[in-house]
Amino acid sequence: MTMTTPLISVRNLCVDYLTDAGDARALSKVSFDISAGEILGLAGESGCGKSTLAFSLMRLHKPPAFITEGEILFNGENILNYTSERMQKFRWREISMVFQSAMNALNPVLTMEEQFCDVIMCHTNMTRSQARKRAQDLLEIVDIHPSRLNDYPHQFSGGMRQRLVIAIALALNPKMIIMDEPTTALDVVVQREILQKIYALKQEFGFAILFITHDLSLMVEFSHRIGIMYSGELVEVAPSNKILNAPYHPYTQGLGQSFPSLTGPKKKLTGIAGNPLNLLDIPCGCRFQARCQQVHDICFKKNPKLRQIEPNHLSSCHLYGDPIVQIKC
Ligand SMILES: Nc1ncnc2c1ncn2[C@@H]1O[C@H](COP(=O)(O)OP(=O)(O)OP(=O)(O)O)[C@@H](O)[C@H]1O
Ligand SMILES: [Mg+2]
Structure with a gap:
C-alpha cells in the first residue's frame, strides 16, 4: 500500500432492494474515497440511501437488499470478495458502526x-x-x-x-467508524457533547469516520469533506467549508437554502419543492430534473456523471462541463 492509497475506496457501488413491487435501485454507481483519519460527512433527504450505504460498507445489508455491482476496497482489498468468516473478522476490527438508533442497537x-x-x-x-x-x-x-x-x-x-x-x-x-445519525433524538446540548467526545477520540485514536446526519450545520462543523446524496446517487463531494458556501449542484444549493446557518447572517429558508424520486420509477436523465430550477433539455436525456469541477470538488450536473457518460433508459 502506498501513502496515497485511501483507507476505503468505494467504486460504482450499486445496491438493489429486490421487492415484489420491483427492483428498487437504492444506490446507483456510488464512488468515493475516505483517507485514514478523515471525517467524511454524508447528507441528503430521507430515503436517499445513506443507511443502505452504511450497511453495505460493512456488508451488514440483508435481503431484499443486494450489492449488485461495484467494489469496496479497504486498504486496497475488495471486501466484497471476502468469505463470510473473513468478513466476520473484518467487522468491528477494521470498520465498526454506530447505528441510527442506539436503543435498538443495544440488547435490552x-x-x-x-x-x-x-x-x-x-x-x-x-x-x-x-x-x-x-x-x-x-x-x-x-x-x-x-x-x-x-x-x-x-x-x-x-x-x-x-x-x-x-x-x-x-x-x-477500528480504523474507521460509520456513524449513522449518532446523535438523533438527543437534545442539542448532549448532541454537541457527544460529537465533541467523538472528535476527541478520533484525535486520540486516529480512526476515520463516515458521519451521517440530517443536521447540515453540525456536519459542516464536524467533517473535513461532505458528500451529498440524492435518490441513490452521490451528486456532490466537496470540502465542508465549500459545500454550502460554494455548491455547484442545484440540489446542494437547495439543501443549503433549507438550513439555518449557525454563524452566518439570517436569511429566508426556501427549501426544495417536490419530493425525492420513487426508486421504482427512475426517469431517464438526471434524477433531480423534476425539482431542479435550472433544468435544461439535456437533463431529460443524459444522466450526468460525478466528476471533478475544481480540485477536491466533485459534482454531477450538466451545468458544469460536458456530460461524460450516457446511460441507456
Ligand atoms: N427493506 C427494504 N425494502 C425495500 N426498499 C427499502 C428497504 N429498506 C430501504 N428501502 C428503500 O431504500 C431507500 C434508501 O433507504 P435508506 O434507509 O438507505 O435511506 P436513508 O437515506 O438512510 O434515510 P433516512 O435519512 O430516513 O434514515 C429508500 O427509498 C427506502 O424506501
Ligand atoms: Mg438512514
Whole structure:
C-alpha cells in the first residue's frame, strides 16, 4: 500500500432492494474515497440511501437488499470478495458502526458487561476477565463510571446509551467508524457533547469516520469533506467549508437554502419543492430534473456523471462541463 492509497475506496457501488413491487435501485454507481483519519460527512433527504450505504460498507445489508455491482476496497482489498468468516473478522476490527438508533442497537435483556464482552471475546482471544477490564476502560473513555457495567440499557439516559454504543464501536480500535445519525433524538446540548467526545477520540485514536446526519450545520462543523446524496446517487463531494458556501449542484444549493446557518447572517429558508424520486420509477436523465430550477433539455436525456469541477470538488450536473457518460433508459 502506498501513502496515497485511501483507507476505503468505494467504486460504482450499486445496491438493489429486490421487492415484489420491483427492483428498487437504492444506490446507483456510488464512488468515493475516505483517507485514514478523515471525517467524511454524508447528507441528503430521507430515503436517499445513506443507511443502505452504511450497511453495505460493512456488508451488514440483508435481503431484499443486494450489492449488485461495484467494489469496496479497504486498504486496497475488495471486501466484497471476502468469505463470510473473513468478513466476520473484518467487522468491528477494521470498520465498526454506530447505528441510527442506539436503543435498538443495544440488547435490552443483557447487561452492558455481557454486551461488551460478547463483542470483544468474539473478535479477540481475550479471556472473560480481560474483556471485562477492556470494557471498563471503554466506559471510562466515554465518561461513564466502570461500575455501571452491570446495568441494563434501560438504566442509562439516551445520551449515555449513545455513548455506550460509541464505546462498543471503539472496542477493537477500528480504523474507521460509520456513524449513522449518532446523535438523533438527543437534545442539542448532549448532541454537541457527544460529537465533541467523538472528535476527541478520533484525535486520540486516529480512526476515520463516515458521519451521517440530517443536521447540515453540525456536519459542516464536524467533517473535513461532505458528500451529498440524492435518490441513490452521490451528486456532490466537496470540502465542508465549500459545500454550502460554494455548491455547484442545484440540489446542494437547495439543501443549503433549507438550513439555518449557525454563524452566518439570517436569511429566508426556501427549501426544495417536490419530493425525492420513487426508486421504482427512475426517469431517464438526471434524477433531480423534476425539482431542479435550472433544468435544461439535456437533463431529460443524459444522466450526468460525478466528476471533478475544481480540485477536491466533485459534482454531477450538466451545468458544469460536458456530460461524460450516457446511460441507456
Ligand atoms: N427493506 C427494504 N425494502 C425495500 N426498499 C427499502 C428497504 N429498506 C430501504 N428501502 C428503500 O431504500 C431507500 C434508501 O433507504 P435508506 O434507509 O438507505 O435511506 P436513508 O437515506 O438512510 O434515510 P433516512 O435519512 O430516513 O434514515 C429508500 O427509498 C427506502 O424506501
Ligand atoms: Mg438512514
